[in-house]
Amino acid sequence: MNSEQESQFISAFQPSFDDVSLSLYETTFVVVDLETTGGSHNSAAITEIGAVKVRAGEIVGEFQTLVNPESPIPPFITVLTGITDAMVIAAPKLGEAIFSFLEFVGSSKDSVLVAHNAPFDIGFLKAACAKLEISWPSYQFLDTAKIARYVVTRDEAPNCKLSTLSTFFGATTNPDHRALSDARATVDVFHGILDRLGSYGVKTLEELKSFSSRVTSAQRSKKYLAEGLANSPGVYIFRDEAGTPLYIGTTRNLRNRVRSYFTAAETRKRIHDMISLAHSLDVIETATIIEAEVRELRLINEKQPRFNRRSKFQAKSLWIKLTKEAFPRLVAVRGATGLDDESGWAGPFNGRDESARAIEALYEVTQIRQCKPRITLSSMKSASPCALFDMKRCGAPCIGQESIDSYSSHVTAIHQSLHN
Structure with a gap:
């Protein structure tokens, strides 16, 4: 999590209502989910908005619209969400969709936004308002993924993904990467979380703010490890007193990411345990995030740090990559071996069916x-x-019909699809 996300999470619990003692039961919440063409609001666009308005445990309204992103939807996104270019061609454009959504939500004094991994959704909504040159209402927002880490143990749920929590709380709607379905599932997760918060004595927004602002003594005492880091992509390695790697991570911004480990935004118990053992920090600055990710994968595979979950499954993970030859082709491989900054690659995938679909x-x-x-x-x-040659779906480089220079345009297209 970078510093912007960290501040968003903390500000999510700063009361914006006139009566900060307003109970959670009396508050109107608007649970929102977005589907987009990619992971960054700086380069991707919204393709669908879904929202559910709830009060006193009851649904009082729903909102759903597809959004024309005015750009092609990447094939990976279509595979994931089922949303195609044909589905959005006649859909409302961003301006109409955002105005309709804001009208549904209402005043920031009357409603609190809720989302699973809220910095993602809120970031896209804020960016949309900025693009449209309209003021973003000062909505208070809550993140169910973050709050769940306080009230759901690892024994109960292995992670805080929406699908996992939906199963744990018995959601009536299965999340399926469509905005309204995911919003409905998040409603059930949110209500399950609120029930658990009651056992902690959390009844109001102000109490939720206090409950969520816990920083451990280990986090405070080890904060110096984040000093003097660059605002660049790279890999970071937490080590114990003997120099053994405890945890290896990658980021677009070393300074912001490492600092986030020492704030209230970091709620994972295993990371708290790791911080308590950490004695030093090494960083490897890289030119690109892709280079950082490749280095991270190799280091995790080599060092097997005890607090990296993925280190246990690295050799079994499936990836897709381009082969290294004059006329590259796509293959599915296991493990991080062979992935480098110059090759097109993506993953990991859950199985051969998923990698084959990609x-x-x-x-x-x-x-x-x-x-x-x-x-x-x-x-x-x-x-x-x-x-395929007769169908004009291949240039037939196998018989010399297509040159290496011409074929390279297909390779470039693959790189753009995998890395953008």
């Missing part, structure tokens, strides 16, 4: 070759083009 999606939007043999000058003399 590869098929890339086949649909590029003319990258689908055959397996390595293409050489010798092989071109005896090869025959497949049906």
Whole structure:
């Protein structure tokens, strides 16, 4: 989490109502979820908004609209959400959709926004308002993913993903990466969280703010580890007194990310345990986030740090990548071996079916070759083009019909799809 997300999370619990003692039961909450074309509000666009208004444990209204992003939806996003370019072509554009949503939410004095991983959704909504040159209402917001870490133990739920918490709390709607369905599931998760907060004596927004502002003594005493770091991409390594790596991470901003480990925004028990053992911090600055991610994967695979969950499963993880040859092709591989900053790659995927769907999606939007043999000058003399050439879905580099220079445009398209 960077410093902007950290401040957003803390400010989420700063009362904006005239009566800060207003009970959680009396408060009107608007649970919102967005679908987008990517992970960054600086470069991606909203494709769907879903929201559910609740008060006193009851649903009092719902809102849903597709949004025309005015740009192609990446194939990965279509595979994930099911939202296609055809579905949004006649949908409202951003301005109309945002104004309708804000009208549904109402005044910032009357409603509190709720979202799962709220900095993501709120970040996109704020960016949309900025793009439209309208003022963002000073909405107070709550993050169910963050609050859940206080009230749900690791034994009860292995993580705080929406799908996991929906199952744990018995949500009536299964999250499916569509905005309204995910918002409905988040409502059930939120109500389950509120029930648990009661056992902690949390009844009002002010009490929730106090409950969520806990910083451990270890976090306070180790804060010096975050001093003097650069605002650049890189890898960071927490080490114990013997120099053994405890935890390895990657980030776009070393200074902001490492600082977040020593704030109330960091609520994970295993990370608190790690911080209590940490004695030093090493960083590796990189030119790009992709380089940082590759270095992180290799280091985790090599060092197997005890507090990195993914280190236990790194060798089994499935990735898709471009092969290194004159005419590269897409393959699915296990583990981080062979991934580098120059190759197109993405993952991890949960299984072969998921990685195969991702590869098929890339086949649909590029003319990258689908055959397996390595293409050489010798092989071109005896090869025959497949049906894809007749269908104009492949340039037939196997018979020399397409040059390396021409084929490189397909490779570039794959890079853009995987890395953007």
